[in-house]
Amino acid sequence: MGEKKKKIIKTIKVDVDKCNGCRACEMICSAFHSVPKYSGNNPARSRIRVIREPLKDIYVPVYAGENAKAECMGRDKYVIDGKEYDECAFCRASCPSRDIFKEPDSGLPLKCDMCESDPTLEKPLCVQWCLVDALTYEEREEEVEEEVKLDDVETGLDSLVAKHGLQKVLDTFARMSQKGVEQPGEK
Amino acid sequence: MRYAETGFNLEIDLSRGNIEKVQTDPRLTELYLGGLGTNAKMLWDRVPPDVEPFSPENLLIFSAGLLCGTPATGCNRTIVSTISPQTLLMAFSMMGGFWAPELKYAGYDKVILRGKSPDLVYLWIHNDKVELRDASHLRGKGAGETAELIRKELKEPQAQVAAIGMAGENRVYFASIEQGRSSASRGGIGAVMGDKGLKAIAVRGTKDVNLARPAEFMELCSEVLKYIKYRNENPIPGVMPILAGLGSPQEMAVHDEKWHTENFMWGNSRLRRKDFWNKDIAQNWAETLDKMRTRLISCYNCPMKCGATISAPGIPTYMMKCFSKLTYTMAAMSDLEFGLRIAQQATEYGVDGFSAPQVMAFGLELHEAGILTDQDMAGLPTGNEEKFYWLLDRIVRREGIGDVLANGTYWAAKQIGKGADAFAHNNIKKHEQLPLKLSMLNPIYFLMYATGEKINITQIEGQFPQAPFVTREEREEFVKDWFQVPDEKFKQYLLDWEPRGEKSMPFYPTVQMCCDIVDWQEKMHYIDDGLGMCAGLSSFPLKPPYHIHNYPKFISAGAGIDMDEARLTQAAKRYRTLVRAINIRRGMRRKDEKPPENHWKKRFPELEKELLDTYYKFKGWNNDGIPTQESLHELGLDYVSEDFVKRGILTEQAGELPQGAPAER
Numbered sequence: 001m002g003e004k005k006k007k008i009i010k011t012i013k014v015d016v017d018k019c020n021g022c023r024a025c026e027m028i029c030s031a032f033h034s035v036p037k038y039s040g041n042n043p044a045r046s047r048i049r050v051i052r053e054p055l056k057d058i059y060v061p062v063y064a065g066e067n068a069k070a071e072c073m074g075r076d077k078y079v080i081d082g083k084e085y086d087e088c089a090f091c092r093a094s095c096p097s098r099d100i101f102k103e104p105d106s107g108l109p110l111k112c113d114m115c116e117s118d119p120t121l122e123k124p125l126c127v128q129w130c131l132v133d134a135l136t137y138e139e140r141e142e143e144v145e146e147e148v149k150l151d152d153v154e155t156g157l158d159s160l161v162a163k164h165g166l167q168k169v170l171d172t173f174a175r176m177s178q179k180g181v182e183q184p185g186e187k
Numbered sequence: 188m189r190y191a192e193t194g195f196n197l198e199i200d201l202s203r204g205n206i207e208k209v210q211t212d213p214r215l216t217e218l219y220l221g222g223l224g225t226n227a228k229m230l231w232d233r234v235p236p237d238v239e240p241f242s243p244e245n246l247l248i249f250s251a252g253l254l255c256g257t258p259a260t261g262c263n264r265t266i267v268s269t270i271s272p273q274t275l276l277m278a279f280s281m282m283g284g285f286w287a288p289e290l291k292y293a294g295y296d297k298v299i300l301r302g303k304s305p306d307l308v309y310l311w312i313h314n315d316k317v318e319l320r321d322a323s324h325l326r327g328k329g330a331g332e333t334a335e336l337i338r339k340e341l342k343e344p345q346a347q348v349a350a351i352g353m354a355g356e357n358r359v360y361f362a363s364i365e366q367g368r369s370s371a372s373r374g375g376i377g378a379v380m381g382d383k384g385l386k387a388i389a390v391r392g393t394k395d396v397n398l399a400r401p402a403e404f405m406e407l408c409s410e411v412l413k414y415i416k417y418r419n420e421n422p423i424p425g426v427m428p429i430l431a432g433l434g435s436p437q438e439m440a441v442h443d444e445k446w447h448t449e450n451f452m453w454g455n456s457r458l459r460r461k462d463f464w465n466k467d468i469a470q471n472w473a474e475t476l477d478k479m480r481t482r483l484i485s486c487y488n489c490p491m492k493c494g495a496t497i498s499a500p501g502i503p504t505y506m507m508k509c510f511s512k513l514t515y516t517m518a519a520m521s522d523l524e525f526g527l528r529i530a531q532q533a534t535e536y537g538v539d540g541f542s543a544p545q546v547m548a549f550g551l552e553l554h555e556a557g558i559l560t561d562q563d564m565a566g567l568p569t570g571n572e573e574k575f576y577w578l579l580d581r582i583v584r585r586e587g588i589g590d591v592l593a594n595g596t597y598w599a600a601k602q603i604g605k606g607a608d609a610f611a612h613n614n615i616k617k618h619e620q621l622p623l624k625l626s627m628l629n630p631i632y633f634l635m636y637a638t639g640e641k642i643n644i645t646q647i648e649g650q651f652p653q654a655p656f657v658t659r660e661e662r663e664e665f666v667k668d669w670f671q672v673p674d675e676k677f678k679q680y681l682l683d684w685e686p687r688g689e690k691s692m693p694f695y696p697t698v699q700m701c702c703d704i705v706d707w708q709e710k711m712h713y714i715d716d717g718l719g720m721c722a723g724l725s726s727f728p729l730k731p732p733y734h735i736h737n738y739p740k741f742i743s744a745g746a747g748i749d750m751d752e753a754r755l756t757q758a759a760k761r762y763r764t765l766v767r768a769i770n771i772r773r774g775m776r777r778k779d780e781k782p783p784e785n786h787w788k789k790r791f792p793e794l795e796k797e798l799l800d801t802y803y804k805f806k807g808w809n810n811d812g813i814p815t816q817e818s819l820h821e822l823g824l825d826y827v828s829e830d831f832v833k834r835g836i837l838t839e840q841a842g843e844l845p846q847g848a849p850a851e852r
Contacts, residue, residue, distance in 0.1 A: 022485035038401035044393035104393035131490035
C-alpha cells in the first residue's frame with residue numbers, strides 16, 4: 001500500500017477561441033531557451049507551436065511533449081464546431097511525421113519544461129506574453145498515492161533475469177565487479 | 188557577428204535569373220538604420236531619375252526593418268520600396284503580417300529585385316536555398332489563392348507568401364502586394380512586381396536572430412508589454428473609440444460605422460450624409476459584421492487584434508484590416524454587406540482598398556456626366572452594385588474602359604480629357620486620398636497633407652490629438668501622463684488649444700508650433716519605417732508604448748549600435764531627407780505640395796503660404812522644398828548636394844539658407 005503525498009501539478013489551459021495567431025509564444029519560448037538566455041530567438045526551436053490555418057479559422061497552440069520514435073499508424077480527424085482538425089493538431093509528440101518540436105540544426109527532439117529556471121518564474125513565459133489570454137497558467141494540488149515502483153535499474157535487471165536466468169546474471173555481475181568496470185563519472 | 192539585423196541581402200536579377208547573397212556594410216546601418224532608411228539609400232545610389240517605373244533598371248526592394256524578428260512586440264513590418272508608376276516618385280508602401288520576421292529567420296534583411304523575368308516566376312527562399320520557380324500555372328490566380336497553392340506545392344505550410352493578383356500582373360497603377368491579413372497597397376508597387384514578372388515571394392526561415400545585450404533588451408520589452416496592458420485597460424477619454432486605444436484604428440472590433448459614414452464622403456469623395464445613420468441601419472450593419480467576422484487576428488508577435496477573418500456566405504474566406512471595411516460600401520453608396528463581399532474579390536485581385544473604390548466611383552461619375560459615353564461603358568450592368576463588380580473586373584483585366592481607369596483617377600482623367608480632370612479632385616501628388624472633405628482649415632493637417640511623401644495621411648499623423656479638447660480640465664488630464672512628448676512645450680501647446688476663440692484653428696497652434704508638431708509626428712513614422720515597427724504601437728495612436736525616449740535604448744541593446752535621442756533624430760532626418768532628395772531629383776517641387784483644393788471649405792491662402800515657407804525653412808529646405816546644401820552637409824549627405832549641383836537643381840548660391848533662418852537642430 002502506497003503513501004499519500006501532495007503534489008503540485010503545473011498546467012497551461014489553452015483557449016483556442018482566444019488565440020489571435022500572433023506566435024509571440026513561439027518567439028519568447030525560443031528566446032528563453034537560447035544560450036545564453038535571450039541572446040537569440042528562432043520560432044523553429046520553440047517548444048510551443050501554434051498550429052495555424054487562418055482561412056479555416058484553426059488556431060491551436062500546442063506544447064512539445066514526449067518524443068515518439070514512430071509515427072502513428074492511423075491519424076484521425078476531429079470535427080469540432082464544424083472545423084476539421086488533424087489529430088496531429090493536438091498531439092504533443094515530436095515524431096517522424098512532422099518537423100515541429102525538433103531542433104532545426106540537429107533534429108533532436110524538444111520538450112516543454114514549463115520554463116524551469118533558477119529563480120523560478122511566476123508563470124511560463126509563453127503565458128506571460130499571451131496578452132489575449134489564450135494561454136493561462138494554473139497550478140493545482142493533487143493528492144497522489146505513491147506506489148512503490150521498481151526503479152530503472154531494477155526494471156532492467158528484471159528483464160535480463162527473465163531472458164538469461166538469475167544464475168547467469170549473478171555470475172556476470174560477480175565477474176564484472178572483480179574486473180573493476182569503469183564507473184560513470186570516473187574518467 | 189551582427190545583431191538584430193542579419194547583415195545579408197539577396198540580390199536577384201530577374202532578367203538573367205541570377206541570385207546572389209551579399210554582405211552589407213554595418214556603417215550604413217548606423218547612418219540609415221534599416222528598412223526604409225537603407226532602401227532609400229539604395230534607390231538613391233542605384234536608380235537614377237531617368238529610370239521609368241516599368242524599366243528593368245527600376246529596383247523593387249522588400250526589406251525587413253532593423254528590429255524585425257527581435258522580441259520587440261509589434262515589430263513585423265515589410266517595407267517595400269520602388270519607383271511608383273502612379274506618382275512617378277519613390278513609393279514606400281508597407282505591410283505587417285509575418286513576412287519580414289520570416290525573412291530575418293531565413294538569414295536576410297532585404298530582397299532586392301532588378302530586371303524583368305521573361306516568364307512569370309516566383310521566388311522561393313528557404314534559408315540558404317534560394318530559387319526562381321516557374322509560376323505560369325499561377326497566372327491570373329488570386330493573391331490569397333496563389334499563397335495557398337505555393338505552400339501546397341512546396342509542402343511548406345509554414346512558408347510566408349507575399350503575392351500579387353491579377354491587378355499586379357496587368358500593371359494596374361493601384362495594384363497591391365498581398366500577404367494574408369496584410370498588404371502593401373499604396374503607390375502601385377504591385378504593378379512594378381507584375382512588370383518584373385514576379386508573381387510571389389515565398390519565404391521560410393529557421394535560423395536565429397540575435398541580440399547585442401539580451402537582458403537589457405528584454406527588460407525594455409517587458410516594460411512595453413506592461414504598458415500595452417495598461418493602455419488596453421485605460422482607453423483615452425474624450426476621443427472617439429477607434430482613437431482611444433492602441434493598434435491600427437480598431438475598425439474590425441469596434442462598431443464605428445456611424446462616425447465614418449457621417450463624417451467621411453460617399454461616392455467619388457463627394458457626398459457627406461450627416462443624416463444617414465439610423466437605428467435600423469445600426470442594427471442591420473452590426474448584425475452583418477458580427478455574422479461575417481469569424482475571429483479578430485494579429486500580425487506576428489503582437490497582441491493587438493487589428494485584423495479579422497471574414498466569411499461571407501457563398502464566397503471564400505479572407506482576411507481584412509482597418510478602413511477597407513467601409514471604402515467600397517461608401518464609394519458605391521451601398522451597405523456593409525456589399526462592402527465586405529466585394530472586398531473579398533478585390534483582395535484576391537490585389538488592389539488598394541483606398542484607391543480602387545474611388546476610381547470606380549469616378550468612372551461612374553464621368554459616365555453620369557456624359558464624359559464617358561455609353562459606348563465607353565458598353566456592357567455596364569444596370570444594378571448599382573453590379574456596376575462596381577463589373578468595373579473592378581474590367582480594371583484588373585485592363586479591358587475596355589478598365590484599361591484607362593487602371594491608371595488611377597489622375598492619369599485616366601488626362602487620357603479621357605473633356606474636363607474629366609475636375610472629377611479627379613481628391614488627389615495629392617497624383618494619388619487618391621482618403622475621402623474627406625471638411626470645413627475649417629486645420630494648419631497641422633495642411634502641412635502634413637502638403638509635405639507628406641508617403642502620400643497617405645495615416646502615415647504621417649499621430650501622437651498629437653486631431654482636435655482640441657473642449658475643457659481645460661480635459662486637457663490637464665490628458666497631459667498629466669503624456670511622457671511620450673519629445674519636449675515639454677508640446678504639453679503647453681495642447682493646454683492652450685481651444686475649440687474656438689483666439690487660440691483656435693486656423694491661427695492656433697501658431698505657425699511655428701505647427702512646424703514642431705508636424706515634425707515630431709513625421710519623425711516617429713520615419714523611425715518606425717526604419718525599424719519595421721507597426722505605426723499602431725508607435726507613431727499613429729495617442730500615448731503609444733514606443734516613443735523617442737525608449738527607441739534609442741531598443742536600438743542600442745538590440746543592434747549594438749550606440750544610439751541616443753539626438754543621434755536617432757539625426758538618422759531619421761537623414762533618410763527622411765534622402766527620400767525627399769530622390770523625389771526632388773525626379774521633379775517634385777513646391778507646386779506639387781498641396782492638399783486637394785476642396786479638402787477644406789474655408790481656406791487661408793496667406794496663412795498656408797506662411798505655413799509652407801516656415802516649415803520648409805524649419806526642415807532645412809529652400810523655398811521650393813529642396814534640401815539646401817547646408818542642411819545636406821549637416822546630415823552627411825554631401826553626395827546628394829553634389830548631385831543636385833551637377834544636375835542644376837541647386838546652384839552653389841541658391842542652395843544656401845537665407846540669413847538667420849531657424850534651421851532645425
